[in-house]
Amino acid sequence: TARSLQDAGRRQTIHCTRPSTMTAWEIERYGSTSEMNLSTTTHIPTLRSPDDILIEVHAASVNPIDTRMLGGYGHVLFNKARQLKNCKQHNKRTSEFPLILGRDCSGIVRETGRNVDNKLLKPGDEVWAAIDLAKSGTHAEYVIGSSSEVTKKPVSLSHTEAASIPYVAGTTWTALHSGCLTKKNARHKKVLVLGGSGGIGTFAIQLLKAWGATVTCTCAPDAADMVLSLGADVAINYKAPNIMQELKELDGFDFILDTVGKYCDDGCRDLLLPGGSYVTLLSPLMHNTDDLGLVLGMARSAATFSCNVTQGLASQGKHYRWAFFSPCRDGLEQVARLVDDGKIRPVIEKVFPFRELREAYKKVATPHSRGKTVVSLI
Numbered sequence: 348t349a350r351s352l353q354d355a356g357r358r359q360t361i362h363c364t365r366p367s368t369m370t371a372w373e374i375e376r377y378g379s380t381s382e383m384n385l386s387t388t389t390h391i392p393t394l395r396s397p398d399d400i401l402i403e404v405h406a407a408s409v410n411p412i413d414t415r416m417l418g419g420y421g422h423v424l425f426n427k428a429r430q431l432k433n434c435k436q437h438n439k440r441t442s443e444f445p446l447i448l449g450r451d452c453s454g455i456v457r458e459t460g461r462n463v464d465n466k467l468l469k470p471g472d473e474v475w476a477a478i479d480l481a482k483s484g485t486h487a488e489y490v491i492g493s494s495s496e497v498t499k500k501p502v503s504l505s506h507t508e509a510a511s512i513p514y515v516a517g518t519t520w521t522a523l524h525s526g527c528l529t530k531k532n533a534r535h536k537k538v539l540v541l542g543g544s545g546g547i548g549t550f551a552i553q554l555l556k557a558w559g560a561t562v563t564c565t566c567a568p569d570a571a572d573m574v575l576s577l578g579a580d581v582a583i584n585y586k587a588p589n590i591m592q593e594l595k596e597l598d599g600f601d602f603i604l605d606t607v608g609k610y611c612d613d614g615c616r617d618l619l620l621p622g623g624s625y626v627t628l629l630s631p632l633m634h635n636t637d638d639l640g641l642v643l644g645m646a647r648s649a650a651t652f653s654c655n656v657t658q659g660l661a662s663q664g665k666h667y668r669w670a671f672f673s674p675c676r677d678g679l680e681q682v683a684r685l686v687d688d689g690k691i692r693p694v695i696e697k698v699f700p701f702r703e704l705r706e707a708y709k710k711v712a713t714p715h716s717r718g719k720t721v722v723s724l725i
């Protein structure tokens with residue numbers, strides 16, 4: 348096709364004469380989108396570890412975490428993780444700035460470290476990636492990932508489509524596994540997804556259906572058709588006054604995935620069947636460490652967590668977990684297969700050109716998303 352010829356030409360040119368600088372969106376301090384600067388003189392990152400992989404980014408998504416990190420969210424924990432990594436790599440960099448945000452992408456491998464198995468990944472391969480939160484991000488022409496963060500992308504998707512999936516896939520994968528829900532045991536399990544219409548919800552519904560679970564989700568009335576078209580068995584209007592009654596009539600759930608964070612105190616945990624798990628993506632950990640510092644923030648978070656666990660759940664043999672995104676090679680590979688088998692499709696609400704990244708951030712920070720927002724670099 349024209350695209351692959353174009354890609355092949357581009358690959359050859361860049362391979363022979365790759366420039367030393369790239370275009371990247373950088374911030375020099377935390378704040379609003381006005382802090383985002385499009386630099387054309389950023390150095391292309393170099394491989395620092397034998398597991399590193401240099402990716403030429405063709406498309407990247409924008410996630411709520413990017414808009415929050417722009418405002419400083421999580422800086423205490425992420426800076427600690429950066430310090431530890433820099434120390435390990437004998438990197439003397441002390442400040443996180445200039446900081447490049449962006450957690451996932453789709454693109455082409457340009458260089459690999461000596462530990463990267465060439466049978467798995469080699470220069471020229473089309474890949475997708477979800478990058479650790481403490482690393483330099485994907486809102487740039489090049490990014491470094493590691494073997495655990497980068498796999499071959501689904502062949503059936505364009506780069507723009509593929510870029511919408513890795514971060515939500517990694518998050519959903521970690522959340523389900525942390526509550527012990529896996530491909531092996533999900534068949535016929537009753538799962539409630541609180542918040543079915545956003546980036547995580549639209550992906551989680553499809554993964555759970557591909558695993559054979561029965562999926563109920565909550566969403567606004569205008570999103571019901573979309574979530575049902577993705578495979579949800581039941582869509583419940585969360586704005587209805589009798590929502591708890593409607594949920595109770597469904598006779599309990601084996602697993603609740605909370606992507607909204609407002610339900611815990613509303614008795615949703617009572618909807619769990621014995622042995623069930625309630626996993627939320629909304630924990631107070633980052634806010635606590637940002638406000639109170641590392642030690643006090645962790646201590647307060649531990650206290651909140653134990654309080655949540657002991658509120659009846661543990662004694663009833665039920666489980667309560669906070670889940671966080673974590674890169675997962677196995678998860679990305681399995682999801683790529685499900686995409687190519689037609690079991691999971693990208694749900695993209697809007698695509699912006701790379702130069703309009705600020706507009707994409709504003710869009711993602713505005714409520715009522717329906718799927719993902721992506722920026723295209725090519």
Ligand code: NDP
Nearest residue numbers: 411518542544545546547567585606628670671672715716
């Ligand atoms: P999105 O902004 O894409 O989606 C949020 C969705 O929730 C929107 O469609 C919104 O639509 C819907 N919604 C809002 N209020 C409710 C409600 N009360 N009941 C049901 N649905 C509701 O976010 P993501 O899906 O990408 O992420 C979801 C949350 O998970 C975010 O807060 C994000 O920060 C967090 N997250 C945490 C991670 C971690 O590592 N712990 C990783 C990734 C995400 P509408 O308002 O129209 O109803």
